[in-house]
Amino acid sequence: MPPPLRVAVVGAGMAGLGAAWALSRHPERFHVEVFEERARIGGNAATVDMPQRDGTTLPFDMSVTAFIPSVYQNFSALLRHCDITAVPTRFSYAVHYQGGVHAHDFEGSLTRQYRNDLTAFRRMLRTLRAFSALSRRPSRLAAAADPFNYVSMRQALDRWGISTGFRHAILKPMFVNFVLATDIFSMPAAMFARYLDFFDVEKSTPMTTWQGGTREIYRRMTAGFADRLHLARPVTGLHRHARGATLRDADGRRAHFDAVVLACNANQALALLDRPTALERRLLGGVRYSSELHHDAVAHHDDSILPRDATDVLGSRSTFVRHYGPRPDNYEVTYVMHNQQPWARASDRPCLVTYNLERPVRPDTVIAREWFQHVVHDMRHMLLLMPLLPTLQGRGHVWYCGAHTAVNSQEHALISGLSAARQLGADYPFADDPQARTWFNYYGRMVQGRRFRPA
Numbered sequence: 001m002p003p004p005l006r007v008a009v010v011g012a013g014m015a016g017l018g019a020a021w022a023l024s025r026h027p028e029r030f031h032v033e034v035f036e037e038r039a040r041i042g043g044n045a046a047t048v049d050m051p052q053r054d055g056t057t058l059p060f061d062m063s064v065t066a067f068i069p070s071v072y073q074n075f076s077a078l079l080r081h082c083d084i085t086a087v088p089t090r091f092s093y094a095v096h097y098q099g100g101v102h103a104h105d106f107e108g109s110l111t112r113q114y115r116n117d118l119t120a121f122r123r124m125l126r127t128l129r130a131f132s133a134l135s136r137r138p139s140r141l142a143a144a145a146d147p148f149n150y151v152s153m154r155q156a157l158d159r160w161g162i163s164t165g166f167r168h169a170i171l172k173p174m175f176v177n178f179v180l181a182t183d184i185f186s187m188p189a190a191m192f193a194r195y196l197d198f199f200d201v202e203k204s205t206p207m208t209t210w211q212g213g214t215r216e217i218y219r220r221m222t223a224g225f226a227d228r229l230h231l232a233r234p235v236t237g238l239h240r241h242a243r244g245a246t247l248r249d250a251d252g253r254r255a256h257f258d259a260v261v262l263a264c265n266a267n268q269a270l271a272l273l274d275r276p277t278a279l280e281r282r283l284l285g286g287v288r289y290s291s292e293l294h295h296d297a298v299a300h301h302d303d304s305i306l307p308r309d310a311t312d313v314l315g316s317r318s319t320f321v322r323h324y325g326p327r328p329d330n331y332e333v334t335y336v337m338h339n340q341q342p343w344a345r346a347s348d349r350p351c352l353v354t355y356n357l358e359r360p361v362r363p364d365t366v367i368a369r370e371w372f373q374h375v376v377h378d379m380r381h382m383l384l385l386m387p388l389l390p391t392l393q394g395r396g397h398v399w400y401c402g403a404h405t406a407v408n409s410q411e412h413a414l415i416s417g418l419s420a421a422r423q424l425g426a427d428y429p430f431a432d433d434p435q436a437r438t439w440f441n442y443y444g445r446m447v448q449g450r451r452f453r454p455a
């Protein structure tokens with residue numbers, strides 16, 4: 001029997017751990033090592049612990065908090081595999097914008113002010129949805145036939161005469177609340193409409209979270225290869241040659257591998273490559289990341305930054321969005337985590353995470369700080385870069401996965417990682433789940449291109 005293929009995975013977010021987990025299920029065929037810059041696994045998904053007065057702690061998530069089971073087929077299968085309980089919850093936001101208020105299931109002053117825009121928006125959505133039905137089936141041809149793939153959301157809003165005030169006071173805060181995405185109006189209108197299959201501007205949304213925080217999912221996924229997770233070990237260089245690739249880390253250590261899975265952001269992947277080709281520079285360097293909203297996320301329990309009004313933010317809302325400053329779209333966003341993750345209601349102090357903290361919170365209430373980056377799904381990314389990224393797969397023994405290769409969600413990051421493992425010869429782990437497999441094959445092809453090996 002030939003010796004196991006030596007595979008390095010760079011990045012321990014959902015994509016990298018998905019790839020490493022699928023490969024590690026075949027120890028006779030693969031020897032996997034994971035290199036991660038941070039001192040923890042999970043990437044964008046961070047779980048923190050709120051200290052309680054009795055000396056215990058209570059876990060809650062800072063960033064990645066929930067999913068929608070009907071579209072997260074592979075992620076749901078992973079939760080079942082890891083024996084993690086899915087917990088129903090409800091997301092509802094309140095926004096304060098230049099003295100006005102809007103909230104789900106609530107008639108606020110902004111809701112009244114923008115009633116005409118709301119009517120026009122509903123009309124626009126009906127049209128978008130009639131076409132987005134084409135994307136609900138796993139057919140690339142049908143999805144490509146939706147004309148709103150080729151129109152940005154900004155153009156669609158202009159076409160339906162929707163005011164900029166409504167966009168900034170109601171629509172963008174709603175997206176900030178659910179997907180924390182910025183630059184949303186440059187997204188294809190078809191993708192925007194798909195999100196709005198689940199989220200509504202006026203009604204709260206049923207969602208699902210996971211018992212105990214994302215940390216537990218990752219801990220169980222990595223149990224079989226915990227000894228090969230190299231944390232706080234950033235990779236700084238990747239030299240490709242005829243027999244594989246050599247990684248360099250920040251301390252100058254080198255290690256040789258037969259194949260490398262780059263599961264970090266596109267800009268980080270490009271920075272590693274020794275002598276990148278012009279195509280690699282164009283494609284990887286072309287993916288945009290936004291940190292406009294996600295620098296300096298602070299987990300704390302200072303509830304003085306939340307309003308005390310009829311919207312009942314502290315008692316019932318998942319998110320509070322507060323506009324500030326002269327720009328129309330600068331927001332301070334507070335996740336009210338004890339409302340998002342039901343077990344955190346047992347906490348004896350509020351579990352809050354504020355992004356873009358603009359006012360001071362009491363320093364003794366701060367328990368953690370993090371920084372996140374979001375891929376921007378603009379028209380260029382969706383129509384040009386994503387279809388071309390598969391041409392890089394497997395070149396020089398390097399495979400790419402992560403949110404930028406598909407869609408920015410745990411489901412698609414997981415699929416991208418599983419698809420990289422599949423290309424290297426691993427089995428698809430959820431073959432007994434027909435729904436999960438169908439969507440794996442659909443998105444796997446999107447990530448890997450024509451040479452994809454379907455499950």
Ligand SMILES: Cc1cc2nc3c(=O)[nH]c(=O)nc-3n(C[C@H](O)[C@H](O)[C@H](O)COP(=O)(O)OP(=O)(O)OC[C@H]3O[C@@H](n4cnc5c(N)ncnc54)[C@H](O)[C@@H]3O)c2cc1C
Pocket residue numbers: 010011012013014015016035036037038042043044045062063064065066067179180233234235236263264265268272294372373374401402403404407408409410411413
């Ligand atoms: C604030 C926030 C909230 C979100 N909420 C949700 C949600 O509720 N539900 C949902 O489905 N999705 C959510 N998402 C999206 C989801 O988090 C991402 O789609 C997913 O985590 C992407 O995973 P990834 O593995 O591609 O990237 P990442 O999670 O970013 O992982 C990449 C990893 O690579 C590491 N790395 C980078 N460079 C190097 C290097 N040179 N050497 C070693 N390691 C390196 C990084 O440290 C990081 O750990 C959210 C995202 C953010 C930012």
